[in-house]
Amino acid sequence: MEHKSVLLEETIANLDIKPDGIYVDGTLGRAGHAKALISKLTSGHLYAFDKDEKAIEESKEVLKDVLDKITFIHSDFSNMQQELMQLGITEVDGIMLDLGVSSPQFDDPERGFSYRYDARLDMRMDQSQALDAYEIVNTYDKDSLITIFKQYGEERYASSIASAIVKARNEKPIETTFTLVDIIKSAMPQKELNKKGHPAKKCFQALRIAVNDELSSLENGIEASIELLKTNGRLAIITFHSLEDRIVKTIFKKYSSAPFVEPKLPLLASQMEQASFQLVNKKPIIASEDELNENNRAHSAKLRVIERIK
Numbered sequence: 001m002e003h004k005s006v007l008l009e010e011t012i013a014n015l016d017i018k019p020d021g022i023y024v025d026g027t028l029g030r031a032g033h034a035k036a037l038i039s040k041l042t043s044g045h046l047y048a049f050d051k052d053e054k055a056i057e058e059s060k061e062v063l064k065d066v067l068d069k070i071t072f073i074h075s076d077f078s079n080m081q082q083e084l085m086q087l088g089i090t091e092v093d094g095i096m097l098d099l100g101v102s103s104p105q106f107d108d109p110e111r112g113f114s115y116r117y118d119a120r121l122d123m124r125m126d127q128s129q130a131l132d133a134y135e136i137v138n139t140y141d142k143d144s145l146i147t148i149f150k151q152y153g154e155e156r157y158a159s160s161i162a163s164a165i166v167k168a169r170n171e172k173p174i175e176t177t178f179t180l181v182d183i184i185k186s187a188m189p190q191k192e193l194n195k196k197g198h199p200a201k202k203c204f205q206a207l208r209i210a211v212n213d214e215l216s217s218l219e220n221g222i223e224a225s226i227e228l229l230k231t232n233g234r235l236a237i238i239t240f241h242s243l244e245d246r247i248v249k250t251i252f253k254k255y256s257s258a259p260f261v262e263p264k265l266p267l268l269a270s271q272m273e274q275a276s277f278q279l280v281n282k283k284p285i286i287a288s289e290d291e292l293n294e295n296n297r298a299h300s301a302k303l304r305v306i307e308r309i310k
């Protein structure tokens with residue numbers, strides 16, 4: 001399955017690419033954003049991360065004509081500072097993160113990300129990682145399952161779904177996505193099953209986030225990016241759900257707000273310390289009508305961009 005890059009032009013435009021700059025793509029995927037970014041470079045270079053080895057292998061083919069302008073790194077983007085340091089890079093002109101799974105991952109029946117295909121419970125972006133969805137579903141205690149479904153899926157029926165999972169796995173291990181879908185459905189009231197949208201959507205999202213530790217990676221990845229940016233360097237992040245967007249919004253706000261000063265202190269405006277970053281757009285950028293008509297994934301996408309100003 002082809003991956004249609006979301007908010008492609010908006011991301012590239014807002015990164016304000018310098019042709020001789022050093023850039024990072026934390027989420028290479030199928031190299032849609034990477035290819036567009038590289039096309040703006042002359043002597044510049046792109047360092048591209050993906051924790052999925054397959055994404056890197058397939059992107060090498062997409063980028064075969066510009067391999068001198070890119071370095072591939074098979075790692076979580078939260079490790080970017082250490083990984084780049086080993087290559088002698090301590091600061092960069094821009095970084096982009098296009099979060100979540102790609103269409104080829106989601107639509108690969110064998111990866112177990114989707115409730116639409118029957119597959120072993122896997123959901124690992126990085127297939128060299130030990131923890132998978134099978135282990136969480138079959139070994140985590142009931143309270144941990146409830147926390148995962150509530151916190152990462154905002155699932156209203158978290159408690160009854162976790163009980164149904166524990167009961168089912170006492171009989172025999174829960175091996176596949178379809179078995180899990182049936183268990184989730186069995187724990188929901190009929191009126192919920194009649195609603196639009198797949199009943200297992202929230203739990204599958206929650207498990208995927210837990211397997212890949214996505215929210216910790218995001219927080220650590222933003223902090224690492226902030227430290228790596230040069231003055232006038234920009235960080236652009238595309239999120240796909242409210243949990244991700246809330247993290248980006250909160251951390252961007254922290255860095256773009258002036259440090260707190262006791263209101264009674266007799267300071268002139270010129271003596272007040274300014275924030276080191278500014279938001280490039282006050283509101284997140286969302287997809288155009290045209291893109292929404294062409295790409296279903298774009299519906300929940302939000303792009304936020306921050307710039308280091310000193």
Ligand SMILES: C[S@@+](CC[C@H](N)C(=O)[O-])C[C@H]1O[C@@H](n2cnc3c(N)ncnc32)[C@H](O)[C@@H]1O
Nearest residue numbers: 005027029030031032033050051052076077098
């Ligand atoms: C939405 S896709 C990116 C698509 C890409 N921008 C394109 O245009 O083709 C997300 C990719 O990032 C990878 N990914 C997600 N979280 C990651 C993380 N924390 N570290 C490294 N790679 C990650 C996934 O494996 C997936 O290949």
